[in-house]
Each structure stands twice: as structure tokens, then as C-alpha cells.
Amino acid sequence: MLADTEICVFDAYGTLYDFGSAVARHRSAIGSSAESLTEMWRSKQIQYTWLRNSMGAYAKFWQVTGEALDYCLAAHGLSDRSIREALMTAYLALEPFPEVPATLAALKRSGMRLAILSNGNPEMLEPMVAASPVSDAFEAILSVESVGVFKPDAKVYRLVEARCGVKPGKVCFLSSNCWDAHGAAHFGFPTVWVNRGGAPDDGLPGTLAAQVKDLSQLPSLLGVS
Structure with missing residues (x-):
């Protein structure tokens, strides 16, 4: 074949x-939840694409990635906006x-x-x-x-x-x-x-x-x- x-x-x-290299690059700012955040971020990112397909509500993957990250940061009690900005920027250079x-x-x-x-x-x-x-x-x-x-x-x-x-x-x-x-x-x-x-x-x-x-x-x- x-x-x-x-x-x-x-x-x-x-x-x-x-995709884990984005969080790894900023591990010191994230702390002990870095591994958990990596896994959840990827899981939510993919889940959101499936849900948007089902809803017929396509959005750019960049938006979906950011929405998934927002959920994960909230779930981990990370409210520092600079962490979000750093992680999204890192996603452009995995x-x-x-x-x-x-x-x-x-x-x-x-x-x-x-x-x-x-x-x-x-x-x-x-x-x-x-x-x-x-x-x-x-x-x-x-x-x-x-x-x-x-x-x-x-x-x-x-x-x-x-x-x-x-x-x-x-x-x-x-x-x-x-x-x-x-x-x-x-x-x-x-x-x-x-x-x-x-x-x-x-x-x-x-x-x-x-x-x-x-x-x-x-x-x-x-x-x-």
C-alpha cells in the first residue's frame, strides 16, 4: 500500500x-501545573474543533487555541495575562x-x-x-x-x-x-x-x-x- x-x-x-514546547518554554512562570496545563490545553483545543464542526460554527484555529487556553488558565487558577500572551506567542514558533x-x-x-x-x-x-x-x-x-x-x-x-x-x-x-x-x-x-x-x-x-x-x-x- x-x-x-x-x-x-x-x-x-x-x-x-x-505543542508541549510552548508551555515548556515558560515553565518557570507557570510552575508545577505546567504538565497538566499542556495536556488540558491540547485536549480542549481539539474538543472545541469537534464541537464547532457539530455546531457549524467554524472559527480560525488561532481563536480556538486562545479559547481553549483561556479555559485551561482559569481551571488552573492562572490569571496573569502576561502568561497567556507568552503562551500564544510561543505557539507561533513550536x-x-x-x-x-x-x-x-x-x-x-x-x-x-x-x-x-x-x-x-x-x-x-x-x-x-x-x-x-x-x-x-x-x-x-x-x-x-x-x-x-x-x-x-x-x-x-x-x-x-x-x-x-x-x-x-x-x-x-x-x-x-x-x-x-x-x-x-x-x-x-x-x-x-x-x-x-x-x-x-x-x-x-x-x-x-x-x-x-x-x-x-x-x-x-x-x-x-
């Missing part, structure tokens, strides 16, 4: 870029996971096409990618903003063929979010779940092509040396 891959399309947050630069470089050397497909809006994605050591790796940075709905709506996954001209069966889609991986697989992408946390499978519709611990395993999975 993956042997026919023409393009690797990556989710951004949690797959290529470590750090890639350690194995990402070498993995993408290996794929590029092999001639593999690479792209991002993300819930993030362009004003979030572009500065983050530009600030990272993998800024020149991608031929396209695709955002759900152009269709006005979040993953796992099929309209999001259709953006790959519309923008990159590759049929679903030739796309290797990668996400650290199990629900996103299943959504993409259900749509028709051969999909790899990047299970960084060793979580159990959600068992949603859509059969996954493979599961890896991190992206360092991807070149061998694709037969790239």
Missing part, C-alpha cells in the same frame, strides 16, 4: 511540531520533534514530495514553519481555513488532491492524532499513525496502514534509504 506513495502529507501539531529534520531530509533526498495538512490557519502555520529548521521541506502548507471546517471532515482531506494533484491512494498521510489518522484512512489515504505516547487505538472507522513510535521509522517504512 505504502509502496505507491507519491507524497507524504503530515499533520502539523503533535506530528511534526511539539519546536519540531528531534527526529523530524533528519527524517524529512532523507525523504527529500529520495525525491519524495512533502506537504502539511493542518487545522491551523495560515497565520499560525507559516511563521511556525519559517522559524523551524525544516522551513524548506514542504511544497505546500494546506489549511482547513480554505474549506471552513476542521478535521476529520472529508472536505479537509480532499484538499490534498485539489492542491497537489495526487490521488488519495498515492498519499501517505501521517498524524499523531489517532482520530485524525482514522479519519484520513476512512477517507481513502494510506495512513500511518505516529503513536508517540503509546496510546491504545481508538478503533474508529478506517483501517490504518501502519503505526510507528515516531517519524524516524518512516523512511524504512517507505523503502527510502
